[in-house]
Amino acid sequence: MLSPLLERLIEDLQVLPGVGRKSAQRMALQLLEKRRADAVKLSETLAAAVEKMGRCEGCRTLSETPLCPVCESPRRDKSSICVVETPAEMLAVEQGTDYRGGYFVLLGRLSPLDGIGPEQLGLDLLEKRLAAGECQELILATNPTVEGEATAQFIAQMAQPHQVATSRIAYGVPVGGDLDFVDGGTLSHAFSSRQQLAN
Amino acid sequence: MLSPLLERLIEDLQVLPGVGRKSAQRMALQLLEKRRADAVKLSETLAAAVEKMGRCEGCRTLSETPLCPVCESPRRDKSSICVVETPAEMLAVEQGTDYRGGYFVLLGRLSPLDGIGPEQLGLDLLEKRLAAGECQELILATNPTVEGEATAQFIAQMAQPHQVATSRIAYGVPVGGDLDFVDGGTLSHAFSSRQQLAN
Numbered sequence: 149m150l151s152p153l154l155e156r157l158i159e160d161l162q163v164l165p166g167v168g169r170k171s172a173q174r175m176a177l178q179l180l181e182k183r184r185a186d187a188v189k190l191s192e193t194l195a196a197a198v199e200k201m202g203r204c205e206g207c208r209t210l211s212e213t214p215l216c217p218v219c220e221s222p223r224r225d226k227s228s229i230c231v232v233e234t235p236a237e238m239l240a241v242e243q244g245t246d247y248r249g250g251y252f253v254l255l256g257r258l259s260p261l262d263g264i265g266p267e268q269l270g271l272d273l274l275e276k277r278l279a280a281g282e283c284q285e286l287i288l289a290t291n292p293t294v295e296g297e298a299t300a301q302f303i304a305q306m307a308q309p310h311q312v313a314t315s316r317i318a319y320g321v322p323v324g325g326d327l328d329f330v331d332g333g334t335l336s337h338a339f340s341s342r343q344q345l346a347n
Numbered sequence: 348m349l350s351p352l353l354e355r356l357i358e359d360l361q362v363l364p365g366v367g368r369k370s371a372q373r374m375a376l377q378l379l380e381k382r383r384a385d386a387v388k389l390s391e392t393l394a395a396a397v398e399k400m401g402r403c404e405g406c407r408t409l410s411e412t413p414l415c416p417v418c419e420s421p422r423r424d425k426s427s428i429c430v431v432e433t434p435a436e437m438l439a440v441e442q443g444t445d446y447r448g449g450y451f452v453l454l455g456r457l458s459p460l461d462g463i464g465p466e467q468l469g470l471d472l473l474e475k476r477l478a479a480g481e482c483q484e485l486i487l488a489t490n491p492t493v494e495g496e497a498t499a500q501f502i503a504q505m506a507q508p509h510q511v512a513t514s515r516i517a518y519g520v521p522v523g524g525d526l527d528f529v530d531g532g533t534l535s536h537a538f539s540s541r542q543q544l545a546n
Contacts, residue, residue, distance in 0.1 A: 163388075187396075198379065235380065
């Protein structure tokens with residue numbers, strides 16, 4: 149027997165990824181018991197974010213301004229573009245590597261059965277950026293899935309006439325991983341992509 | 348390089364218990380990428396809950412109405428009161444047991460060093476309910492900590508003049524637990540509280 153509003157808050161908190169009934173309950177009670185000021189702030193920020201966040205006109209990532217901070221920054225190297233599937237993956241590259249060029253976020257991957265073609269991925273926008281001539285290197289960092297590979301292949305072909313150096317990031321055994329625990333697909337990929345050692 | 352509003356949302360989401368930077372990032376992106384309608388709903392519910400949730404006048408749990416659903420229900424057994432420390436613990440009793448009486452939520456435990464005395468725990472309100480004569484059984488379900496025990500002891504003494512049957516819930520080895528993994532304090536408690544078997 150819960151107060152209806154508390155029940156609704158617990159329900160609504162469960163839209164958060166990885167949050168089930170039990171965690172939602174703990175969150176709701178903690179917010180209301182101990183952190184009301186923070187709860188108000190969170191509610192306001194969330195409303196503002198949903199209202200103001202749109203797409204960056206340069207790279208299609210989430211942004212509240214027409215151009216995102218990366219596209220706008222004069223310190224980013226405009227001569228390379230890294231293509232990723234989602235804003236989350238853009239963040240992963242940004243936080244995990246020392247890459248300091250530009251990005252292009254597809255917001256999906258080619259999947260004709262689901263009606264996702266080149267237009268849905270904004271590839272006309274990407275082609276315009278390639279045609280503008282500033283970009284000299286295109287790094288394809290789509291996921292190593294069937295659709296991700298197909299998307300990378302498609303973009304590579306699209307880039308050919310524009311004479312940019314196109315590369316795909318390496319897929320293989322994770323650093324620090326144990327061969328014993330790596331799945332067969334990854335291992336066979338790592339074998340077929342083996343690199344000659346200088347000697 | 349994150350858009351400032353996204354950065355703020357990620358910061359603010361970290362007030363949720365058990366949510367660190369990485370989960371907050373995943374939550375923010377998922378809400379903005381895929382679940383904007385749900386995000387708006389969550390923001391509104393959160394604001395409404397903070398604004399409207401007060402204390403139940405009967406048992407001090409969180410409630411948006413003067414009396415919470417438990418205190419208001421004619422189907423609850425008004426002759427017993429279960430005393431718990433927090434609304435979360437009231438919920439735990441409510442969901443884990445078939446107890447269908449009333450509650451009293453202390454919102455803390457006696458702790459003179461922190462300035463928490465009987466008034467802060469609303470014990471005058473509890474005494475009024477006992478004096479009203481409707482209650483015949485008082486179940487003390489405070490936590491088995493030093494302060495929790497002291498609080499239970501204090502309330503038991505307070506209840507004495509009102510002639511209600513006062514009990515403390517049992518503490519011992521958890522059901523399904525393994526004696527090997529139970530800490531010494533619990534085990535010695537379980538020994539000293541052993542119950543005679545009928546034969």
